[in-house]
Amino acid sequence: MPKLAANTSLLFAEHDFLDRFGAAANAGFRFVEYQFPYAWPAQEVAARAKQAGVEVVLHNLPAGDSTKGDRGIACLPGRESEFREGVERAIEYARAVRCPRMNCLAGVARPGVARERLKETFVANLGYAAGKLKAAGVQLLIEPINPRTVPGFFLNTSRQAEEIVDAVGSDNLAIQYDLFHMQIVEGDLAETIERLLPKIGHMQLADVPGRHEPGTGEINFAWLLGQIDRIGYAGWIGCEYNPLGDTLAGLKWAKPYL
Numbered sequence: 653m654p655k656l657a658a659n660t661s662l663l664f665a666e667h668d669f670l671d672r673f674g675a676a677a678n679a680g681f682r683f684v685e686y687q688f689p690y691a692w693p694a695q696e697v698a699a700r701a702k703q704a705g706v707e708v709v710l711h712n713l714p715a716g717d718s719t720k721g722d723r724g725i726a727c728l729p730g731r732e733s734e735f736r737e738g739v740e741r742a743i744e745y746a747r748a749v750r751c752p753r754m755n756c757l758a759g760v761a762r763p764g765v766a767r768e769r770l771k772e773t774f775v776a777n778l779g780y781a782a783g784k785l786k787a788a789g790v791q792l793l794i795e796p797i798n799p800r801t802v803p804g805f806f807l808n809t810s811r812q813a814e815e816i817v818d819a820v821g822s823d824n825l826a827i828q829y830d831l832f833h834m835q836i837v838e839g840d841l842a843e844t845i846e847r848l849l850p851k852i853g854h855m856q857l858a859d860v861p862g863r864h865e866p867g868t869g870e871i872n873f874a875w876l877l878g879q880i881d882r883i884g885y886a887g888w889i890g891c892e893y894n895p896l897g898d899t900l901a902g903l904k905w906a907k908p909y910l
Contacts, residue, residue, distance in 0.1 A: 654877050656909050657683035657709050659856070659892040664899045670696065673704035679903055680910030685710035685890045690741065694748035701749055708749040709888045710793075710828075710854055713781070714738035715757045723797075724757025726781075727774035727806045729765065739781050743788045753854055754785055755793045755828050758806040770806055775819045782822035793853050795828040798836040801863075809837055810844055817851055826853030830892070835860045835871055842876060846883050855885070858893030865893050865902040873905065 658664070658681040660672040667675050670692060676684050684706045689697050701708050716722025716734070725731045725738075742754055756778065761770055782792045796813045797805045807813060813827045829852045831841060838844065845852065859869030866873035880889070895902040903910075 654881060654909050655683060655886075655888045656681065656906055657685045657888045657890045658706075659685050659687070659890050661687040662892055662894055665895070666899065670700045673700045673706055675899075677704040677706050679900060680907075681706060683707050683709050683888055685888070685892070687712050688715065689745050689749075690714060694745045697745070698748040698750075708751045710753045710755060710890060711742075711745065711751055712755045712757060713742045716759070721760065723802050723805060724759035726756050726777045727758045727770040728762060729769060729773045732773070732777060735777050736780060739784050743784065743790065746785075746788065746790050751790065753791045753793055755795055755854070756781060757797075758794065760802065760804040761806045771816070771819075774806065775816065778816070778820045778825060779822060782820060782824040786822070786824040791853050792822075792825050793828040794825070795830055796833060796837065797830070798833040800836055801833070810834060810848060814848065814851060827851050828854045828856065830856040830858075831871065831876070832856070832858035832860055832863055832893070841871070842879050845880060845885070849883060849885060852885070852887070854887055854890065855880070856890040856892040858891075862896070863894050864896040865891075866905040868896055877909070 658676040660676060664672040664675040673684060689711055716725040725735055746754060758774055785792045794813055794816060796807045796809055799805055799808055817825050827848060829845060835841060859866050859871050861869055
């Protein structure tokens with residue numbers, strides 16, 4: 653049975669962020685993930701998760717300034733020091749909540765910078781982060797994101813992610829496979845997941861095209877989640893979607909798994 657994790661950055665938006673841990677637990681979730689916890693003190697996040705009795709399984713490295721268009725900085729030359737500072741800050745938060753996995757967003761490609769230069773920067777930053785996180789007992793992930801949702805994003809396909817993982821050459825780097833993004837970019841989800849299974853460290857889901865809960869779009873989740881079980885995936889699947897309405901009302905699809 654899939655191990656579902658509520659993404660509390662998007663789900664339970666009816667509540668303040670720190671109250672969403674309890675809301676997730678009350679809905680039946682034992683695991684949670686979130687995108688960026690850095691607006692709240694690490695120990696306060698940890699205390700609220702512990703109080704709710706949920707396990708934090710994933711969050712992102714700092715990704716720059718979203719108000720200035722940043723969607724990650726790992727591929728951007730000239731921001732290596734900022735990236736390394738972000739790694740240290742992320743480790744602090746991961747330790748506080750005992751989070752075992754960390755996602756690194758590549759960033760939006762900068763106009764006028766050669767793609768090979770962006771790739772070299774990304775690989776070098778990942779090599780640094782993978783080593784630091786391994787020492788802290790945390791696995792590093794990279795996530796391909798579709799360019800419709802984030803125009804210009806550097807990493808778009810599962811093949812590209814696989815190439816980056818191979819180029820870094822660390823046993824502490826894996827792929828975060830988001831069903832929403834990969835359905836838009838390439839489809840063929842079941843075959844791709846089975847092929848990449850040894851390199852997948854985490855999954856996320858949302859339906860296409862609206863990025864809402866399963867059952868609101870084109871993906872046959874009842875079959876696909878069963879197939880992911882059949883091939884032996886034992887990790888978590890984060891529910892990273894925007895509820896079409898009330899979060900609880902939209903969780904009918906998840907009741908067999910909670």
